[in-house]
Amino acid sequence: MTIAPESRPLLPVATTPHYARGKRAAATCYWKCADQCAHPAPNPSANEYFRDVASKALSRRVMLGGMAVAAGAVVIGAEAIGAEPAAASTLAGKGHGYGRGKGLSFGPIETQDWTVDDVVVPEGYEWSTIIRWGDPILPGGHAFDVTRQSPAQQARQFGYNCDYLDILPSNPRHLRSMVETRRGRRGLLVANHEYTNRDIMFDDSYDDATKRAIERAAHGMSVVEVVRRREGGPWDYLRVAPKNRRIHMDTEFTIDGPAAGTDAMRTVEDPTGTKVRGTLNNCAGGTTPWGTVLSGEENWHGYLITSGEDERDARYGIETGSTRYGWELDDPRFDTRNAGYENEKNRFGWVVELDPYDPTAAPVKHTALGRFKHEGANVIIAPDKRVVVYMGDDERFEYVYKFVSKNRMRDGDDRRTRAYNKTLLSEGDLYVAKFQGDSPAGEIDGSGSVPSDGAFDGTGEWLPLVVDGESAVDGMSVEEVLIWTRIAADRVGATKMDRPEDVEPNPFTGNVYVACTNNSQRGSAGREAATEMNPRNANRDGHIVEIVEGDQTSTWFAWNLLIVAGDPSVNDSTYFSGFPADKVSPISCPDNVAFDTDGNLWISTDGQPSAIQKCDGIFRVTLTGRERGNVEQFLSVPRSGEACGPLVDVRDKMVYVNVQHPGDDGSFAEPTSYFPDYLDEGERGPVGSWRGPRPSTVQVYKKHGGRRWW
Template sequence: MNPIRTLLPMLGHTRGGRSAATCHFKCGDACVKPECNTSGNSYFKDVADQALSRRNVLGLGAVGASALVIGPQLFGAPNAVAAPLVDTGRGRGGHLKFDAIDPVSRSVDNMSVPEGYDWHAIIRWGDPLFANSPEFDSKKQSAKSQAMQFGYNCDYLDIIADKYSGRTGVLVANHEYSNEDMMFDAAWFVANTDEARRIAMNSHGLSVVEIKRKKHDQRWTYVVGGERNRRITASTPFAVDGPAAGSDLLKTVADPTGKLVLGTLNNCAGGTTPWGTVLSGEENFDQYFQGRGTAEEARYGIGTGATDRGWELTDPRFGLNHAGYENEANRFGWIVEIDPQNPDSTPVKHTSLGRFKHEGATVRIAKNGKAVAYSGDDSRFEYIYKFISKDTYRKNDRRHNMTLLNEGDLYVAKFAGNSPASEFDGSGQVPSDGAFDGTGQWLPLVRNGKSMVEGMSVDEVLVYTRLAADKAGATKMDRPEDVEPSPVSGKVYVALTNNTDRGKDGKEGATEQNPRIANRDGHVLEMTEAGNDATSTRFTWNILLVAGDPRVNDSTYFSGYPTDKVSPISCPDNLAFDSAGNLWISTDGAPGVIGLSDALHKVSLHGKDRGRVEQFLAVPTGAETCGPVVHDKDNSVFVSVQHPGEGGSFAQPASLFPDFIKSPQSAGKGQFYGPRPSVVQVFKQGKGNNGNNGNGKGNDKNKD
């Protein structure tokens, strides 16, 4: 048995192509742990009241009452618009022309792209960022070197071209989690456990890397020693702002001010703001902490046993039972904001957007100039949130705009269907009116600087946002992940990845907004704010697609588009748009039929082609498709290839992507016998491109 790997509780419980190791390292085996949200059960009120009545015990008594969103502007960041655009019916085409590829077996250890396209890895785990960074050497790793190299398991991604050049820019990527099984030799790990943990800590966070390209060449390369290059890790200082900054709930022995946090953890998706900064969501932070058994900790999934990562043994702040660190977990689970143009700036954690397992956050500017941020809480039976800024956007005033997320109103979504409940038996069949649709409202949690939740102060609402949303009566959804507004129509799209627990004994069954029990394939929701105004508290909604493989699953739905003419799709995760407003969906869990690779799909949203799904690419063995960026006018698509070969080990890799080294002895300088999470560019072959991905591998048209 690998001494690094502990027992994998998800063995025998995963579906599709997902490895039990992915569940273990990515989210701490959340699916086999007790349900965090018990608010639908009759006993929840007692649990919530108990949690809130124990404030004195927990120190609460002293507390007072992607993808681009809008189009290029400052540093290539999205333009702010005075109002969402009216749906003009555009979006049928886009500049990126391709023939959809067939589903790909997960045994194909390569990028699979359409005919006429090629790919190359821009940057890989361990690649040096600075002039004094050491070259990657898998057998000579150290915490110091990892802090100067590209981190592990890249997720959210943006490619921000400099406005006046177009041939320079920055690449920004999250690093969600580490997999010590694949990163380290087992014997070395046992002999150097503390150092291995510190390497893992430094493999988390974000990377900012300057990129460049030649004239008439689509392909981007990264710049070692670029002036804007930066690594953010689990120990980088973050400022805390918003109403909960300085709260007793955020104070520790190391930070008695409650306004300075070291590090960011499990950063999943994100968004680029209209003012050119990048937002990143802290997601499955619970797995890093050993808890004390409080109701608040349980609501966030924090257990009392020793963690599998063991960080509490190396750094006491990860043990909430260590004196003075009882609140350390409260300092994670936020939306963080970084300025990719200024490597000396202090990143910020925004308490005004609430604390939960943020998949990410995306911002649009409303008719009245308010900044509106959408976010999903990525767990089973959790909620969808919206933040509306107090202040308004000012054109060309970047310093002011960087304060817009400091203060404002926080809401959570409540959905209602318009068909009889009796029509939803959990099979996913379309109701008699021909569509899954209805109305909804945004329930206030904090408004005008005041708590709208009885019995909770503002900082309690923001630190324990899940509890506040429970009390407000929010609607439980099937793992809400990316929430993205369309730059063309202003409609808001929600990726609901899956929920195999829906309909189980004691748990909520099928509803119109979540129409399938044991929902392993997920669905995508489309929301229209009342009056097409992002600040409205009312909306209508419909389901764009109920995912799965129509060849073997008769519960799929694609807005009426023929199911025999779509690419299979399962577990929608990250969303993006092209310049014409087509939706692009990356997946986290192989499509319905066991054994398929994760993929990126284009989905048409308008006219007779609405609901048409076309697969653009597939990622290598064991990998997940993350952070899609679609630059269709440049004939390029970018993705983060996360956890390739997951389930293998350092000694016995399950993937060789992207170096494709055949043996440890044949690895050259900076290469690795085994998989390396990487940022990949897929580009159209033609003038200025040599049709070579740089790794000795051509494109793979998925002929299994």
């Protein structure tokens, strides 16, 4: 039986070195990103701030005038971009006439202290799990037993630390625009599995080699068929179903695009350079209009060893010593010092495309989208039907990217048309963003104070890296640009951002939102100080950038900051587009962003326990009218957990979120979270006597007067 939070057993309070600075678990940083924040950021470039580049000293009038020409005076909001348009912040505040309502009706919850071990939802809603780590999804998979795990069993079970999430209709012919699709009563749940934490997964009965093999099977992705009795009601997953699938480190992937088959992609195991086993550290993602799912390989650097002889490896943070996971002890390809495996490192760091409707199709790694630490990849269709993908490189002082396909999407739901559309990410143009602020340098002092014009805003340019199949970077070939994309972006002078994670276009307006999670090193010795688009030194709380383009294929844009995050009650450097700071839910460390079917922005956070000593959660943000900038917290996740996803369906009045790394600050013997199986002390539950945390997919839905849904 489940019990109320106030009646649950008290959990031990772990102490770690990170807790001297905050309340994020040290284990999360150790396993998830190889402690990247504890090391100097690997971007040593001296890119100049755009405003100070004399050769690019373009006025605001000229910049936006050029944007108008490129866009053909496309209307953005209520105003056309012309020779002297309004600033992006003004345009974004105009009503767009989209949506059918104000979204879900709920009263914002109170922020929860970082020690709370519960999923907290608004009054009138309840939550349940759809699927948990270790739940069997393939034939031969056994019910989860923490004392009897094996690599073969984990390969048949839902993986660990789920991140990106979507639920697609059961038939691709039911796909319309992603904001109009009805999910019906049968669907496909797709989730990423980012990383593992062996300290809370295993007891001492497992030997180290077995632990490592189980971890390799727990990475990757899952596809699971789900059913429900009625729309708007909770889902159950099908334990055995035709489309259920596990992607893990032994799954074969196809490598495509301009870098496929080149010398830098070949190994002794794959002399063709066109296929690779497995996918690593899959973080966020995106869903395409043709019904495939994109997944970003993010902190892959923590799994591989390099000799250090190639200086380019340092730009990605690949280490020369042993790795945390130790997979090099079992498989020589993870130690690229081994003869024949020197290029294995080049085969990770890509955007992966998976077709959940075809369990026999090999997933694809798209080299045309560049290699870096991909948070995710989000798609929108331009007016000329080309496919545009926005991407962020999740590390301090890294960049924002855009891909524009060479070919155009075809309409139709027949098999041939869908097969054609699945080729659209194999060839196209790649760009990186450069931003310009419009305020005097003296007004950007690192404190986060709003400039005298009342907004953080300006203009920008998409700098070409690859165009029309040719390199736009002096001294680098196309394959070099795509394999060492960070170095190419350094050379063209891209703008350093504060950990640009999820980058997502609004499907109603086309405006693009960039979640900059944080950057505590900004303004430190030898590091770039505050800029108008990154206005705080020692930025612990992060911010959201809003980009307004003429259309998605334009190379010019206007931008503004929608939110400069933090807890306004203790931090006076917050900003919410003019909305009163004392009326918002405190928010810190924005990570993933999404849009509901009414066009509202939703933000999930990763790092609030460290920054403001509150549990992470998901938040709705109004984008237009008098409420623009209003932040309302909908959900809070358990202690040490991260809110991933999210997926919000206003029509069904349902919200979905993956709860990642709950209880990461504990151990197997002394768990600090019991999520999601909260049981009375001493009660024997479905997983035996162990009641430790299990990363899970959670669904939130309206209560119906205490009646069951069926």
